[in-house]
Amino acid sequence: MFKAILINKDDQGYHSVLSDVDEQQLPAGDVTVKVVASTINYKDALAITGKAPVVRSFPMVPGIDLVGEVLQSDSKRFSVGDKVLLNGFGVGEGHWGGLAEKARLKSDWLIPLPSAITAEHAMAVGTAGYTAMLCVLALQKHGITPEQGEVLVTGANGGVGSYAVRLLSKMGYQVVAATGRPDESAYLKKLGAVDILPRSQFSEPGKPLQKERWAAVVDCVGSHTLANACASTRYGGAVAACGLAQGMDFPSSVAPFILRGVTLYGIDSVMRPLADRVQAWQQLSDILSPEDFDTISHVISLDQVIESATALLAGKVQGRVIVKMA
Structure with a gap:
């Protein structure tokens, strides 16, 4: 039993x-x-x-x-x-x-x-940290480097968001965290965020194209948040979408993708091939302490x-x- x-x-x-x-x-x-x-x-x-x-x-x-x-x-x-x-x-x-x-x-x-990770630490990572690593790897494969500018992480207080902030920060990126829990800003800054923005700045309907700011985005939220993130991503940038906490809808237009060459990567962690899993976990064990x-x-x-x-x-x-x- x-x-x-x-x-x-x-x-x-x-x-x-x-x-x-x-x-x-x-x-x-x-x-x-x-x-x-x-x-x-x-x-x-x-x-x-x-x-x-x-x-x-x-x-x-x-x-x-x-x-x-x-x-x-x-x-x-x-x-x-x-x-x-x-x-x-x-x-x-x-x-x-x-x-x-x-x-x-x-x-x-x-x-x-991985030999460098204990059982408890592996579960501290779990699907959340593993998904965040897959997002970061997608941005890296796109060619996003720390010198290109700020990277936005939405839903930053959640499991995936927390790990995305920490991983990107440790890899030298300037991370801006968007959260609906501003009272926990100290936690996000401890993870390495250089700036904290309110969730409300992204969660309402916005223009199809907005002022270019982000070199890249890790979006854990979906819906209007994802649409606004894409609309404010800089020319040639990349957005890794892995969550739908706000909704499965995507109330956007093709404008960011056609007029600014923005690339939207969908990040699946459930059925990912074993080779990708091994790579992501090895990276996690190398980067995190x-x-x-x-x-x-x-x-x-x-x-x-x-x-x-x-x-x-x-x-x-x-x-x-x-x-x-x-």
């Missing part, structure tokens, strides 16, 4: 509880993992609270991230005792995820845990997950939440 957060659905709605689960209930997979740590992402919080139809089958163990030790393996890629890491691939939505003491998974979803992980995260236990998920959706959680198993 092991402990897990279980989500069920009935006529009264979604129900999430901390339960004792028999190992025989684990889904099919060729690798069984003792989960050392997981984390709570925005998608996990939606699943746990039932605020959005994230879960595709019931019962479901949420948790799109996990790190752990291989207990049993029928895969040539991994052996018993290997430290492994997982992000995405529909885990926590259609296949039991990481908010449990054990998981059974497909080996094709796993990568080795233990102090970075500790600044951006805090630790809770499995029995605090449901309460923390509610707080996250209410905008009361800063940075990342690590869920450490007993």
